Amino acid sequence: MGKIRETAKVISQEMLVKDIYSMWIETDIAKGSVPGQFISVYTKSEARLLPRPISICEIREDALRIVYRIAGAGTREFSTYKAGDSIDILGPLGNGFPVSEADNSRPVLIGGGIGIPPMLELAKQLKGDKTIVVGYRDADMFLDKELEKYGRLIIATDDGSVGTKGNVMDAMAKQDISGSVIYACGPAPMLRGVKAFSEEKGIEAYISMEERMACGVGACLGCVCRTKDTDDHSKVRNARVCKDGPVFKASDIDL
């Protein structure tokens, strides 16, 4: 199914912890969505032209869930929406995580901060013996209780208030985590750590990249990331995060 731009309806909205919100949206986009994809969310102000890319956190037959942090004016506006309000969205966008191609006997899912949300639907859809490693700033954790249901949950916090003190890679090292494949989403330094780890251990890693976007659909070339080899679409070493990604094999990306 193709992409849809629609004015959808907010089903529910709740604050999970300070500045982190969870919203369920009734939308036809849900039907074609897979974990790791994202949607473009538009603010109601024409002065804010560009869509905000937000990952799909959970998928139901006719609804999607997003979990997002207030980062500026756009996400602040979204946080004021109530059940029944309209929300302008476009999706599903990007490729998503490959749930069927990889050896998913012992997958490791890694989420850092606001990179955690896409891990929830992925954890639900993956079959094997799952380890889920998540990193937060402090004890203000979100989605941890829900993730726990789908595998062994390992927690790291920057301030050491819960789990290992440090980041997800520190927790991985401390607990000597390994697996058959890695899926990761989070800030660039974390993804760099994941890439190095996967190369050292010889485990395939799929990482979800973040970049500033304008169109969100692959037309403007605003959101490129550097690839190891010449990319087939661009004919230079640039892949579009919004269209060719956001999920890439770590070994294909220059980080």
Added chain:
Amino acid sequence: METVDNKYDLSVNIAGVTFKNPVMEGSGTFGSGMEYSEFVDLNRLGAVVTKGVANVPWPGNPTPRVCEVYGGMLNAIGLQNPGIDTFIERDLEFLKNYDTRVIVNVCGKTVEDYLEVVERLSDEAVDMLEINVSCPNVKEGAIAFGQKADALYDITSRIKKTAKQPVIMKLSPNVTDITEMARAAEAAGADALSLINTITAMKIDINRRAFALANKTGGLSGPAIKPVAVRMVYQTAQAVKIPIIGMGGIANAEDALEFIMAGASAVAVGAMNFHDPYTTVRVIDGLRDYMEKNHVGDIKELIGCVK
């Protein structure tokens, strides 16, 4: 479906090329239409204007390449493109499936680069060429040709000698007097002009204490630039006889009509495609509604009607 509308004629003619309506999209905001064809029936557009293409692949600038500003955005893509070979094989092949005009936007670092692309396109299914001498985001060439009247005259006349299709020169707003540039292009034989390209601008991220764009500066586009663009289209229309394609912040039919009344024979939608992928077709429908409401049988009556 675009039925032949006998009562309201939206067609326009630019340098001998007839367009079913005066609405196209701005180069670089629509790729070659592939991605947006999931939303918009490309057959409905007056033309598809492709992203700038050079003789060889260009990697473009480092990221971040885009950021938002009030009522607009900055971009410093740096004319990333796959080069003319891939463009002909892939993008022009794709566009053959559609009943719309094809305008290819051409960029280069030297006059020879431009000429090579223009020559390669001479036997291809291309209706017009749009020469980008106004991109503010690449260091060499490009904008230098668009900011000095004698350099613009020179490149325009050399391209005209080589080109098999009518030539549109795309003008930069980053000049003291747009009419001087317009006259130089016209004198050198340009068949049409398009304006405006983006306005050089800057945004600073106060939290990172750094430039928002890796390139430091970028081109401003979107509704924020519309009044500047309308003024420049008007001034240019007073200064030259060749037709003008107007653009800069068009979001709806009302905006498009301002450009048309100021003297544009056609209009292009750029950054607003990012806000709503259906902007082009909304503009087309809105133009027709305006004509019906105001008993305008032929859109050509409106071109330059405000003097």
